[in-house]
Amino acid sequence: MAASEGETDATRSAEIVSVTQVAIRSRRRSSDWTIGFVFGATFLVTALLIVTPLASLLYGSFRTGGPGTHAAYTLKNWADLSSTSIVYTLYTTCLISVLTALFSTASGAMMAWLIYRTDFRYKRILVAAVGLSFFFPGFILAMAWVILASPGGVINDVLSDVLGIDFIQFDVYSITGIIWIQVLHITPFAFFTLRGPLTSMDSSLEEAAYASGANAWQTVRRVTLPLMIFPMLSSLLLCFVLSVEQFAIPAMVGIPGHVNTLATELYLLTAFSPPNTGLAAAVGLAMSAVTGLSIFAQRRIVHRRKAPTVTGRGYRVRQLSLGRWRPVAHLVCLGYVLMSFAIPALALIYTSAIKFFVANPLEAAYTWRNYLQIWDSPGTLRAFWNTLVVAGGGAVLGLALGTLIAYSTHRLKPRGYRALDILASLPFGIPGIVIGLGFLWSYVYLPIYGTLWVLVFCYVARFLPYATETVGAQIVQLDRALEEAAWASGAHRIASFRRIVLPLLRPALQSGYFLLFIAYFREIAAAALIYTQSTQVLSISIWAFFENANWGVASALSIITTLITITLMAAVMRAPLRL
Numbered sequence: 001m002a003a004s005e006g007e008t009d010a011t012r013s014a015e016i017v018s019v020t021q022v023a024i025r026s027r028r029r030s031s032d033w034t035i036g037f038v039f040g041a042t043f044l045v046t047a048l049l050i051v052t053p054l055a056s057l058l059y060g061s062f063r064t065g066g067p068g069t070h071a072a073y074t075l076k077n078w079a080d081l082s083s084t085s086i087v088y089t090l091y092t093t094c095l096i097s098v099l100t101a102l103f104s105t106a107s108g109a110m111m112a113w114l115i116y117r118t119d120f121r122y123k124r125i126l127v128a129a130v131g132l133s134f135f136f137p138g139f140i141l142a143m144a145w146v147i148l149a150s151p152g153g154v155i156n157d158v159l160s161d162v163l164g165i166d167f168i169q170f171d172v173y174s175i176t177g178i179i180w181i182q183v184l185h186i187t188p189f190a191f192f193t194l195r196g197p198l199t200s201m202d203s204s205l206e207e208a209a210y211a212s213g214a215n216a217w218q219t220v221r222r223v224t225l226p227l228m229i230f231p232m233l234s235s236l237l238l239c240f241v242l243s244v245e246q247f248a249i250p251a252m253v254g255i256p257g258h259v260n261t262l263a264t265e266l267y268l269l270t271a272f273s274p275p276n277t278g279l280a281a282a283v284g285l286a287m288s289a290v291t292g293l294s295i296f297a298q299r300r301i302v303h304r305r306k307a308p309t310v311t312g313r314g315y316r317v318r319q320l321s322l323g324r325w326r327p328v329a330h331l332v333c334l335g336y337v338l339m340s341f342a343i344p345a346l347a348l349i350y351t352s353a354i355k356f357f358v359a360n361p362l363e364a365a366y367t368w369r370n371y372l373q374i375w376d377s378p379g380t381l382r383a384f385w386n387t388l389v390v391a392g393g394g395a396v397l398g399l400a401l402g403t404l405i406a407y408s409t410h411r412l413k414p415r416g417y418r419a420l421d422i423l424a425s426l427p428f429g430i431p432g433i434v435i436g437l438g439f440l441w442s443y444v445y446l447p448i449y450g451t452l453w454v455l456v457f458c459y460v461a462r463f464l465p466y467a468t469e470t471v472g473a474q475i476v477q478l479d480r481a482l483e484e485a486a487w488a489s490g491a492h493r494i495a496s497f498r499r500i501v502l503p504l505l506r507p508a509l510q511s512g513y514f515l516l517f518i519a520y521f522r523e524i525a526a527a528a529l530i531y532t533q534s535t536q537v538l539s540i541s542i543w544a545f546f547e548n549a550n551w552g553v554a555s556a557l558s559i560i561t562t563l564i565t566i567t568l569m570a571a572v573m574r575a576p577l578r579l
Helices: 002-030 032-060 076-082 084-117 123-134 138-149 154-162 175-199 204-211 216-227 229-244 248-254 262-271 277-304 323-352 369-375 378-412 417-429 432-443 452-462 464-475 480-488 493-504 506-522 538-547 551-574
Strands: none
Touching: 032 277, 032 378, 032 417, 032 432, 032 452, 032 464, 076 084, 076 277, 084 123, 084 175, 084 216, 084 229, 084 262, 084 277, 084 323, 123 175, 123 323, 138 154, 138 175, 138 248, 138 323, 138 538, 138 551, 175 229, 175 248, 175 323, 204 216, 216 229, 229 277, 248 262, 248 538, 262 277, 262 432, 277 417, 277 432, 323 551, 369 378, 369 551, 378 417, 378 452, 378 464, 378 506, 378 538, 417 464, 432 452, 452 464, 452 506, 464 506, 493 506, 506 551, 538 551
């Protein structure tokens, strides 16, 4: 009797399991068409945003005229890439980018090592200061250093008029000036990319070196540094890409000094009469080839890294004593914080508070006029509104598309998901000015050209990898069993995604929205070629005031922009996300 009851219970359990499996399969079959539709729509939108501008750019590189004009086909644009001026511009770009990458990676690695591997005293303060420098827009940093170190700037005037030193003069309008500002701007990126590998490194390897009789500096040179070679090479290539695609810093510093990079050359070919958009398209594709190959090399380095540096064995990291070098380390890090954020911010505050620019602060006439002029300017107020619409609303659209792409490529994996993954990764290797030119070629024929929609679509395409990488990193950590339990309970795939997946993605969604909002809010390269008078955003307004020698209003607008960014994003990160 007991055996019979046991067999009955086993049969019922098997039937329950069978029914559950059948329910799951039934639910999956009934929602296949929904998955196919969502994936197809996601693929189509992604292709339209990324492939269309690139295809239009390729088409334009074979045309004698600009978009919307009657022109013939030609190979002259590609032949002109071998001209002396373009080749020299390529050489200048590579020189600036290589030196910027080397100095940025070295500086970022040094500060990361000081904070996480030594007895450096002010660790939290330095991390916070580097974070502030990271969110300081490049074009505002360049503007501040023009105020400080141009031939008629604050530093030169103080040196000559106040201190009587005439043999030392700074000129930021040079290759050296571009490298200096870009190193200050890109170093925080190198710091944050190297912080993870350095903190997760298996410290037992260093402990073994200490046990073998090596001193602290020998351990750093023979163990720590070799283990960090691959992360440093990866960071070096990424810094190189960031430098190649830089537009605002070379535009503000290089153009006045007649130093052109590929980004500024593309802008000059397009923005001034007579425009040569065909050659600009060819230059843009050449830029994309340089950055794309660098990204490919970086990915290969990451994938070929075979030495494990993270294990399950726990060791307390031994802090290296800096000894008498600690004050030197403090001074070096303090110098970077001053040069990258504090002094430029003070220069902007000073310039925004004077009637007319005077390099000597003791001779200046102070006023609130520059701030009042902002609120009395309808164009500037419209730029504020445009920026909030593009950054706030555009970030929602970009995050939604990035989430669908990440969920499709990491969880659903339907046929064609690899192609979607490649499409979504393409903007990593395409400079912002090139994407902007591509949208100029492809959208000039459409009725939405000249509206904010073009800026929104351009920004979504430009920063799509920010969303896909941020959300995708969280999706791969979610157990599929959570969704299968919902399917077995009768939930549709869409319902399980909304009720199970999205709440678990909340941290990634907030981080993704934060990154996208900041990127959209301060972007200038992608907007430089496609904005109109009615779609001008804050970054373009600041640049326009600065180019018209209205440094006071430009500085005031920069201060307000920075404060608004910090305030809004603090509110966004503190607010609960309701799904």
